[in-house]
Amino acid sequence: MLVVDSQLLAHYAMRNELSRGRKHFEPPHLYRAPFQRDRDRIVHCAAFRRLSQKTQVFTGNELGDYHRSRLTHTLEMTSIARTIGRALRLNEDLVEALGLQHDLGHPPFGHAGEDALDKCLQSVGGFNHNRQGLRIVEELESRYPDFPGLNLSYEVLAGQRDRINKRARVEQPLLESQVVDAADSAAYDSHDPDDAMQVGVLKFNDLLEVTFWREAASRVQQRYTALDDALLRRMTVHELIDWQVGDLLHNTRENLRRHNIDSVEAVRQAPPLVTPGAAMVQLRAELEAFLQQRVYRHPQLLQLRRTAQDKLHAMFGGYSSRPELLPEGFQNRIAQHGLERTVGDYIAGMTDRFAQQECLRLFGLG
Numbered sequence: 001m002l003v004v005d006s007q008l009l010a011h012y013a014m015r016n017e018l019s020r021g022r023k024h025f026e027p028p029h030l031y032r033a034p035f036q037r038d039r040d041r042i043v044h045c046a047a048f049r050r051l052s053q054k055t056q057v058f059t060g061n062e063l064g065d066y067h068r069s070r071l072t073h074t075l076e077m078t079s080i081a082r083t084i085g086r087a088l089r090l091n092e093d094l095v096e097a098l099g100l101q102h103d104l105g106h107p108p109f110g111h112a113g114e115d116a117l118d119k120c121l122q123s124v125g126g127f128n129h130n131r132q133g134l135r136i137v138e139e140l141e142s143r144y145p146d147f148p149g150l151n152l153s154y155e156v157l158a159g160q161r162d163r164i165n166k167r168a169r170v171e172q173p174l175l176e177s178q179v180v181d182a183a184d185s186a187a188y189d190s191h192d193p194d195d196a197m198q199v200g201v202l203k204f205n206d207l208l209e210v211t212f213w214r215e216a217a218s219r220v221q222q223r224y225t226a227l228d229d230a231l232l233r234r235m236t237v238h239e240l241i242d243w244q245v246g247d248l249l250h251n252t253r254e255n256l257r258r259h260n261i262d263s264v265e266a267v268r269q270a271p272p273l274v275t276p277g278a279a280m281v282q283l284r285a286e287l288e289a290f291l292q293q294r295v296y297r298h299p300q301l302l303q304l305r306r307t308a309q310d311k312l313h314a315m316f317g318g319y320s321s322r323p324e325l326l327p328e329g330f331q332n333r334i335a336q337h338g339l340e341r342t343v344g345d346y347i348a349g350m351t352d353r354f355a356q357q358e359c360l361r362l363f364g365l366g
Contacts, residue, residue, distance in 0.1 A: 053351030055110035081183035105133030
């Protein structure tokens with residue numbers, strides 16, 4: 001495996017043999033590299049499976065079932081990240097582990113749920129999905145007899161910490177981590193418009209107001225002259241992704257050349273390297289402003305958001321006043337971690353569907 005590393009990876013990639021290891025020592029695996037092992041542990045953990053029933057942007061079945069869940073977003077984003085990582089000759093196993101981990105901490109009902117739990121937990125430090133993701137892989141998952149959590153490598157844990165402490169960084173993350181952040185942005189800038197059109201919040205022509213979408217659609221129509229509306233929409237989404245990835249690769253390679261990046265240490269001391277070009281930044285800013293106004297603050301979504309938050313507030317109050325309703329494993333955590341944080345951990349782990357069911361079953365709120 002180390003020979004393969006030296007043959008395939010760029011000098012600035014994170015190599016398996018340079019890993020700092022794990023908090024709890026484990027001997028090397030017979031046939032899996034360390035970051036491959038991390039990826040497998042994430043894919044097989046309960047928190048990853050629950051992402052299939054957690055909101056990305058559009059919640060519940062009220063708007064249909066085509067739109068992306070937190071799991072499908074994670075898989076699509078990680079696919080984009082791997083493509084970028086391979087083109088830059090980075091450590092693909094590490095890229096994939098970081099990508100699959102990045103949204104594990106999201107509670108039910110997406111950012112609406114995150115805001116509700118943050119308010120409920122203000123007295124104990126609030127709630128942040130990136131911090132919660134770290135709690136999950138370091139202590140909440142219980143799959144091994146020798147240690148709590150998943151005992152992931154220090155590099156994968158550091159990637160999650162980098163997402164928490166962006167403003168307090170004293171050195172840059174690994175390129176593999178920077179790639180995941182860039183792929184995340186490319187994914188939701190491309191997929192959120194697609195979901196919004198599918199559920200009827202936007203129409204194709206609405207998005208023609210946006211330069212990025214209009215030019216992507218024009219590129220598609222120059223290649224294909226007789227697409228129906230559905231295929232035109234999907235091909236435009238493909239074009240958005242391809243355009244962003246191509247721009248990102250071109251600009252990143254220029255950054256690597258300009259700063260003479262030839263090692264992991266050079267990456268850590270340089271400014272951010274995996275960045276889009278100036279024109280792409282402007283195109284995306286216009287699209288994101290449009291989505292903020294026309295999608296994320298759409299009256300229908302705001303109403304669903306308020307309903308979801310009311311339910312989470314009610315559940316938080318209900319479990320806090322009656323902790324005997326918590327599963328036994330969580331009741332046992334109260335003495336060490338406190339009632340509020342324990343209730344928050346339990347609710348954050350719920351899927352949308354389970355939260356709806358429990359809210360109705362225990363507290364009478366449908």
